Amino acid sequence: MIETFLDNKDTSSCSGCAACSDVCMAGAIGFYYGRDGGRYPQIDTQKCISCGACRKVCPIGKKPDLIEPNYEKKAYALMVESPELRERSASGGAFEAIATALHSQYDDLMVAGAVWGDDLRVYHRIVPFDERESLKKSKYVQSNCEGIYKEVRRRLSEGGHVLFTGTPCQVAALRNFLKKEYDNLFLVDLVCHGVPGEDIFRKYIEELNKKRGSQVIKVDLRHKVKDLYGEIHSKNICIEFSNGKTIVESGKRNPYLHGFTAGLFYKDSCYDCKFANKDRYGDITVGDYWRIQELNPEYVDYSGVSCVLVNTSKGRQLFNKLEKCEQFETSVDALYKRNSQLLSPAKMNPKREYFISKYKTESFDKLVDSCVKKEKMYKLILSALLPGKFKRNAKRVLQKAKGK
Template sequence: MQTPVEKERCTGCWACANGCPAGCISMEPDEEGFLYPKIDAAACTDCGLCRRVCPAARSVPVEGDVPKAYALHALDRELLEGSASGGGSTLLAQRMLERGGVVFGAVFDEAFLVYHGRIENMAELERFQGSKYPQSAVGDVYRQTKALLERGTPVLFTGTPCQIAGLRAYLARDYEGLLCQDLICHSVPSPRVWRAYLSELERAHGGRAASVCFRHKAEGWT
């Protein structure tokens, strides 16, 4: 069968890959390095679940009034300087971990590619801090989130608006223990382009990258 939605409408949110009961949908890079769903036609049962969980394939009504906007920043100087902007995401993550919950968000792997990881204690919180601009590999974290919520474990999930829409479409109902935090997103660059850029820097400087910071404070906040 065809993918749940046309490529030009697909956001690469991974909802279809998480929702497929046959496990026949994988996320593969296209010629530009962006991740899109690919269906194994031989394994597909044509159940239609991938279309039902695809947020781009259906319209979702927005209910309620427009909420008020609030601004905040962390008072802890070390936390503030280690964060991309005001440290609000870290403060929310700290509170969730204090409640015995689990935090999902974008982290780097050993090669500084971005994926969605799981954090369960304060010692891991540093991995969660800071902006990570390339498209992240979501993997099976929607399934993990649902399993935790079904057990009554609270969850903070941070991602792009498309990823939050994908998670909510996959869950198909509201959970009291779920706190979602999405970003003001201007789209994501290709993981392949990001890796090529980092490799170019490594060649120019004659060594491997030791760390990555997209928004450092070495010259101040402006």
């Protein structure tokens, strides 16, 4: 048998999707933390019966076929109408709109996606529609998918309707695992620039617990705050502690969010992601519609606007049923231009190797500080004092002057 990363030979392209462990009838696959803090599969050769199923299911070894390769994709900018629902969503609430539209047709709908565990790790779980709140907000950490593929298959074979959401590698893994198309399954993949491994987030939280003398009990990595002029900003972190205290920090200064955005500590596989391209494995792809104000000044990206790509006929039927949201169509190229992860993987930060080699032993905050410059406090204050409209107009004038 050819040796692959399942035998721990160059694990760098393994996304950690865990489809191999779900497919293994012998229970021979466990996980260990790799150098980058991500979870990697490991075969127990004593238990393995050499059936080869794990290699066949691996979406890195073989991607699933595209559902409708010649389907003409359509792109949209979307926001759910309710400001409260938008506030509880990562971007414009595309997931809420999609789940609600499906539930109005199928009242047995279950939704599968990433939830926080009590241990502040992220797990893929399948929950009834009424519990969808737990899936909301982007958890910028690798989610543990062990068991989810089997659970989704069980539900589908019983005839139940399932909406599965996840990173593109997880959606591709599910399709390989299922081996056939199900009419009662709806797939939503995210635009994804990468996930940090579980152990990186653990290190950040453990240091914070010590520094604050209290345990972190809740984290929101897409916390939305209103500025002086009532505009919403979605790139903040909110951390709640067991002593009742809460901190809110801008993503430009918080070490975890800042390092994440700078591409400092994603898993190895993310910098060479096999799914950061135009081939999509979900019926619908959702993400942020960055710089949407260039196309429509009524929409402001940092307040939370979703981009939606309709990739299949099933996705189209579903999209046509969305209610209570504002949306407008853009060209697909306009979206590609504003969301580079739909065309290519994230760039590796030049200090990434240094960070990974030191993160286990050095202070997380100091290490991030030494690798990426954080925004100066006076700049943040100045920015908070200026109205968003003024900044957007100034930017437009500058871009015009530069001939962009």
